[in-house]
Amino acid sequence: MSVDNPSNKLPIEPPINADPILRFHADRQLARDAGDPMAHVCVLATVDAEGCPQARTLVLRNVELNDTQALAIFINASSPKWAEFANSSTVSIQTYWPSIEIQYRMQVDTTPLDAEIVAQSWQFRPDAPKKMDWLYQQHAQSTVIGDRSALLGELEQLTTPEPLIAPDAAKGLLIQPVEIERLDLTQSNGVHDRTLYKFVEGNWVSSVLVP
Numbered sequence: 001m002s003v004d005n006p007s008n009k010l011p012i013e014p015p016i017n018a019d020p021i022l023r024f025h026a027d028r029q030l031a032r033d034a035g036d037p038m039a040h041v042c043v044l045a046t047v048d049a050e051g052c053p054q055a056r057t058l059v060l061r062n063v064e065l066n067d068t069q070a071l072a073i074f075i076n077a078s079s080p081k082w083a084e085f086a087n088s089s090t091v092s093i094q095t096y097w098p099s100i101e102i103q104y105r106m107q108v109d110t111t112p113l114d115a116e117i118v119a120q121s122w123q124f125r126p127d128a129p130k131k132m133d134w135l136y137q138q139h140a141q142s143t144v145i146g147d148r149s150a151l152l153g154e155l156e157q158l159t160t161p162e163p164l165i166a167p168d169a170a171k172g173l174l175i176q177p178v179e180i181e182r183l184d185l186t187q188s189n190g191v192h193d194r195t196l197y198k199f200v201e202g203n204w205v206s207s208v209l210v211p
């Protein structure tokens with residue numbers, strides 16, 4: 001994002017603190033540089049059909065879209081969480097990086113990622129998750145199966161297409177934050193720094209929250 005500068009017509013980049021998505025990427029890079037094992041994951045919270053909250057860890061990926069970095073998650077449509085996206089237009093994502101002591105909480109809208117991008121990205125998955133994505137056609141993810149040896153036996157017997165491609169149920173969702181809260185625990189006086197950003201009419205509007 002850039003802002004016109006009428007005085008000399010050169011675009012001025014807004015301060016990174018004004019754009020919570022840039023800020024998120026910059027903070028996440030710091031966490032990655034610090035070798036933080038949490039830097040590549042998030043916790044996704046949804047609400048199930050009974051109204052119960054459900055939270056689970058997912059890999060939070062960067063995808064390049066129209067020359068900008070966007071966030072995406074990859075899941076299988078057989079899983080309960082897929083239906084939970086249909087129940088609510090907005091879900092919640094949370095990250096915490098102990099290496100830099102920063103938490104983000106986001107309310108996000110999701111839209112399906114282009115199937116071609118999913119198919120290409122799917123090819124980089126390790127063998128076992130690839131096979132599991134095909135097994136989910138017979139045994140939906142998160143359903144009960146007799147025991148572990150039954151699971152491994154089914155995987156052994158599984159026939160998969162040659163060459164191995166992504167099944168239709170392998171999905172990607174683009175994450176579009178509408179509200180982002182950043183909590184920074186690193187202040188020297190011990191008073192945490194907490195900022196809420198809301199996306200209002202095309203702009204991010206920030207407020208300071210009592211931490």
Ligand SMILES: Cc1cc2nc3c(=O)[nH]c(=O)nc-3n(C[C@H](O)[C@H](O)[C@H](O)COP(=O)(O)O)c2cc1C
Pocket residue numbers: 041054056057058059060073074075076079080081082141142
């Ligand atoms: C570090 C880590 C990364 C994970 N990444 C993913 C992921 O990218 N996609 C996914 O569907 N599940 C991932 N999982 C598994 C989920 O946490 C969860 O167990 C699974 O998706 C079933 O969730 P559900 O029953 O709520 O649908 C990951 C788990 C861990 C611990």
